[in-house]
Amino acid sequence: MKIATWNINSIRARADRLEEWLETHEPDVLALQETKTKDDSFPWDVFEFMGYDVAHFGLNQWNGVAIASRVGLEDVQRAFPSQPAFGKPGEPEVVEARAIGATCNGVRIWSLYVPNGRGLDDPHMDYKMRWMQQLRTSVESWLADDPNLQLALVGDWNVAPLDSDVWDIDFFRENQLTHVSAPERAAFQAMLDAGLSDVVRDLLPGTEGYTYWDYQAGRLSKNEGMRIDFQLYSQALAARVKSATVDTEERAGEGTSDHAPLIVELD
Numbered sequence: 001m002k003i004a005t006w007n008i009n010s011i012r013a014r015a016d017r018l019e020e021w022l023e024t025h026e027p028d029v030l031a032l033q034e035t036k037t038k039d040d041s042f043p044w045d046v047f048e049f050m051g052y053d054v055a056h057f058g059l060n061q062w063n064g065v066a067i068a069s070r071v072g073l074e075d076v077q078r079a080f081p082s083q084p085a086f087g088k089p090g091e092p093e094v095v096e097a098r099a100i101g102a103t104c105n106g107v108r109i110w111s112l113y114v115p116n117g118r119g120l121d122d123p124h125m126d127y128k129m130r131w132m133q134q135l136r137t138s139v140e141s142w143l144a145d146d147p148n149l150q151l152a153l154v155g156d157w158n159v160a161p162l163d164s165d166v167w168d169i170d171f172f173r174e175n176q177l178t179h180v181s182a183p184e185r186a187a188f189q190a191m192l193d194a195g196l197s198d199v200v201r202d203l204l205p206g207t208e209g210y211t212y213w214d215y216q217a218g219r220l221s222k223n224e225g226m227r228i229d230f231q232l233y234s235q236a237l238a239a240r241v242k243s244a245t246v247d248t249e250e251r252a253g254e255g256t257s258d259h260a261p262l263i264v265e266l267d
Contacts, residue, residue: 035064
């Protein structure tokens with residue numbers, strides 16, 4: 001079984017690339033983030049043509065998550081329990097389209113687009129911390145109910161847990177950038193403490209695990225990237241992992257997302 005995750009950064013802009021990528025790599029399950037579209041304008045036909053069932057959660061031109069599967073798609077759930085809402089000052093709070101779950105061939109998979117944070121003192125940072133805290137609470141509950149649960153939380157976490165997960169940690173600290181702050185890293189570590197494993201890091205150490213390169217300043221050509229996309233598995237599922245790959249060739253093409261697909265293969 002092959003599980004892939006990809007922040008596609010606008011699915012309508014990359015529908016042709018997506019179709020080609022599915023044909024080439026043939027994942028059994030593909031989790032997508034930042035689809036940036038409502039359900040009624042989602043390219044359902046691409047997945048139908050390629051033989052995938054798909055569930056999508058999109059409210060507007062921002063965020064958006066999906067799960068496509070050719071090995072079954074059951075018990076679809078938009079948002080995890082008590083997922084925090086967010087609203088700009090003077091506007092009503094809404095539960096953003098940042099999480100969707102489904103069971104695929106016995107594996108409970110969540111496609112996640114963790115809030116960015118935007119700035120260390122930005123209201124979005126508090127939102128990000130609340131969002132991740134509640135996600136951890138949900139994980140603890142799921143694993144308490146079934147310690148043998150085959151669980152995968154995959155997607156764009158917007159956190160670089162280790163200094164080696166960014167191309168220049170001094171640059172990030174000197175400019176007081178997000179993704180590497182102590183609270184963000186603690187929130188990510190809390191997921192591991194709750195019983196999840198980062199199943200990719202040992203298979204793709206160092207810069208091999210980079211999944212994101214900014215469009216600006218020639219970051220890709222200089223390999224000035226970041227490891228911010230992850231597949232975190234329960235212990236029961238982690239035992240089945242065979243290999244992991246970051247598809248850097250997809251990131252290097254024309255009109256690509258700024259993220260590369262991250263693929264994990266299971267027994």
